[in-house]
Amino acid sequence: MKQRANRRDFLKAAVATAAACPYLIPGSALGAGDRPAPSARIVMGGIGIGNQGSGDQGAFLGRGDVQYVAVCDVNTQHRNAARDRANGRYHNNDCKTYNDFRELLARTDIDAVHIATPDHWHALVVIDACRHGKDVYCQKPETKTLREGPLMVAAARRYSRVVSGGSQRVLEDYRRQVNPCWSGELGPIKSINVSFGPLAQSCYLGSEAIPQGMDWDMWLGPAPWAPFHPYRCSGSYNINGTCWRSFSDYSGGGLTDWGAHHFGGAIFAIDCREFEPEVVEYHNEKGREYVGFRYPNGIFLYHNHPGMKHLQIVGTPGEKRAPKPVPSYKGNGGIHGDFIECVKTREKPFRDIELATHSISVAHLGAIAYQLKRSLKWDGVKNEFPGDEEANRLVDRARREPWTL
Amino acid sequence: MQYQTITRSAVAAAATVLGAAAAVAEDKPALDKAAIDKAFESLKTFDWGVDNNKFRALLGPIEDALPATHGDAAARKELETKLAAVLSTGASRAAKDYVGRKLAIIGTAESVSALAALLPDKDLSHMARYALERIPAPEAAKALRDSLAKTSGTQKAGVIGSLGVRRAAESIADLAALVGDSDESIAVAAATALGDIGSVESAKALQDAKPASDPVKLRVADAQLTAGECLLTAGDKAGALAVYKSLIASPEKSVRLAATRGLLLASGKKE
Known part of the structure; x- marks a missing residue:
């Protein structure tokens, strides 16, 4: 939605001056068919695109009124898969990838983000997104501690942001x-x-080799340091000690x-x-x-x-x-x-x-x-x-x- | 022994604090001192590499002792002394990590020096703060403040963050000097901490700050807005108005809008 005039003017000018090759710009790019014009679409990115994040991404990618342009994940495999889903949806290569959410949030062309990191990251990312003028859809459970809730609400209100939690049930x-x-x-x-x-339970699982493409320090972020173990960061829904949802450093179980x-x-x-x-x-x-x-x-x-x-x-x-x-x-x-x-x-x-x-x-x-x-x-x-x-x-x-x- | 002095009467006394509305049956067993001693022996060699069942088997008695000693100062002190003693031994990082978590709940001024000694340690600084940030004793705040001169880089940023969470007003001058630090993580942490303190003095320090980069400038403005909200919540409308007026010409549109909102709220308009 930002840079509305510039993008729309550019597209119109391109059509006017490139009449000899009209098929280069699909009608949908100007708002024909069931999609609003690009200038009227919500420009979105996703932060934390693993198990649940990919589901949210799919929901937003399926909407004609959203243009999905960026993904961030500390796991290269997740990040690239999410990028490919977005590019496949639009038949282009426009979706950019980020390891550090701060770089994605610094983009001024993005209107809104969805966040599906593990819970221990939610407050930090939501608040920073509000600071950068983004509206936010954040997966549940939205907070990791009691202090975080009022701070997230304050950030949303301070910057007049739309911030939605994510329990559809x-x-x-x-x-x-x-x-x-x-x-x-x-x-x-x-x-x-x-x-x-x-x-939630304590986690003192042992150390295993960090897989290639995983930024382990960034995955831990504000949580206490701990050695890599696949159960610590598994996005599985089995809350039985084999996924991050089980452990008190990252979730409330x-x-x-x-x-x-x-x-x-x-x-x-x-x-x-x-x-x-x-x-x-x-x-x-x-x-x-x-x-x-x-x-x-x-x-x-x-x-x-x-x-x-x-x-x-x-x-x-x-x-x-x-x-x-x-x-x-x-x-x-x-x-x-x-x-x-x-x-x-x-x-x-x-x-x-x-x-x-x-x-x-x-x-x-x-x-x-x-x-x-x-x-x-x-x-x-x-x-x-x-x-x-x-x-x-x-x-x-x-x-x-x-x-x- | 003190551990065994926990009785139903102590539990009942604790329940009384909550008043009749919250009075419920709480049947806490007496502590098993032998099991606790054994758990402390296990802690000497404890390390990462155990699942939850093994963890409970090794350290469960210490886990259980925390709630069971609520309201028994002598038993708590004995437990705290044993935990703090681990910090100066050659115990593993995992063991000291565990101790930091427990002292966050039961630590007092007595544990502060053992924890403070770890603040400059890049591996243990966080878990030292994990306890020090939550220990209400003023000695904990002083230890954090004193460590500003002994820490650098991310450890220093962490200490600053903890001072902010504690709303350590006596640190305002130290923090004000750090907002202009060339290390962005330190500058951001200092600005955030001053915002969290949320007093007229900390707001003034933010207003006078000379942030070195655009990202820090944004965080300084954000911290000023936080301070304005703290002042408003405290009923200091004049203080809040001064903060918001200082931001009304900010080059950042989002900050200008937020300052306008703040001005309206400080003027009595409801959202």
């Missing part, structure tokens, strides 16, 4: 819970339970990876997306641990409650509750289309970064309660555990030099 997978809550059918809601796991969906969907159902719990109750019943998050409106969100099924809701059907219209995506094409539409209109997306970070904070709060094995009070406005010096230490972690938020 929140709207699409929980309609059976969302609809009866929002319609008023269940009356005022008392509680909901979600059951899933596991917690199942609690954040599935939590983005399940907590996100549950919070959406009970209409608590706009604030955070004020109490986390830790329970240990004969070795079976579970937590309950109490919201300021008194509603409880349970995790692994032994007496409740997954996504079970306790309401008060005999009492009236006014129905509310269920929010939805804007535009066409699911959550990716919602983001693109909002880039155009400057509205907030369905999973606006502020709502996204509220839902991931629930997972982080739960992880801290499980780690400390005790109940906690939380102030979601001040982003701190009031009077709890020990828990406040876990709000963030020091980043490996030279990375700072």
Whole structure:
């Protein structure tokens, strides 16, 4: 969208002066067919183009209103494969590759980026993208620590950026819970339970040879140094100690990876997306641990409650509750289309970064309660555990030099 | 021994802190001191190369001791002393990495000197900060500040970043001098830290800074905006207005727009 006049003028001039070879410029380049003119397309790049990133790339490449021009990944194989997908889509060689996301973000012709790095990179890249004037679609879980969320929201608001989180399931997978809550059918809601796991684990796996084409230091980035091991950086979805999603240096384990969906969907159902719990109750019943998050409106969100099924809701059907219209995506094409539409209109997306970070904070709060094995009070406005010096230490972690938020 | 002094009454006392609303049954077992001692023996030879089951088998008792000693100062001190002692031994990098993580949660002023000694070490600096950044004792901030003269390059940038996260206002003069550093990572870290501190003084230091390159200039402006938001949050509208006015003629369009937004917010307009 940037340099709009220059690009369009150039193309028109090229057509006018090159009438002898009209077939050199396809009609779609001027906006014919089902594609907007290049000047009206959102110019995009992708950062972190492995397993999940390639899926996001595919969604954006499939859109006529997007022109995809750059990819960044610290794994050469992923990077080149993503470049080839983009070039294959457009039948050109225009897609540029980068190992360092800062070089991609410095490009002034790029309007928006999608980010699917491992979680420990999300906040750094999202905030830097906002500084450079990019709109952002960031995969879930959007944050690695409680401190990161407010900083990401502040960056988005400071630079008036559209920043969308990336859980498509929140709207699409929980309609059976969302609809009866929002319609008023269940009356005022008392509680909901979600059951899933596991917690993230420590990783002291041994050293193996770094594969050719892998920038291991950049992959680690702000995470503590550790030797290369293929399980550390595998983008697999098996959270069983064989992929980065398992390990606490890079992810919150199942609690954040599935939590983005399940907590996100549950919070959406009970209409608590706009604030955070004020109490986390830790329970240990004969070795079976579970937590309950109490919201300021008194509603409880349970995790692994032994007496409740997954996504079970306790309401008060005999009492009236006014129905509310269920929010939805804007535009066409699911959550990716919602983001693109909002880039155009400057509205907030369905999973606006502020709502996204509220839902991931629930997972982080739960992880801290499980780690400390005790109940906690939380102030979601001040982003701190009031009077709890020990828990406040876990709000963030020091980043490996030279990375700072 | 102190480890075995953890009782249900101590747990109940800790739960009381949370008040009745959060009172729940927490049944913590007494600590197994022999198992903890064995784990510390394992830590002497611990290294990368173990899966989670093996990790738990070796160091699990220390892991379990952290939550179990909550509210028992004597037991915590004994644990902390043993952990900090590892830092001055020939234990592996992995073992010291592990200790840094645990001291981040239970470390006090007592551990600061052992951690501070590692700050100039390129392999161990980060895990020393991992603890020092999170230890609330003022001695930790002083150790970080003192290490500015003993570190260079990326280690120095890391120390600066930790001072920023701690919002170490007593470091403003040191940080102001570093915004013009020829090492871009140091200059960026110093600007960011001053923004994080978010006081009138740190904002003034940023305004007076002479960044050496365009990327650093952008980060200085960003840090000023952060400082403006901190001042606004603290209720210092006049301070925030001064910050935003200083940026309103920035050559960067994004900064001008952000400053305009800030001016409106500082003037009482809601988003």
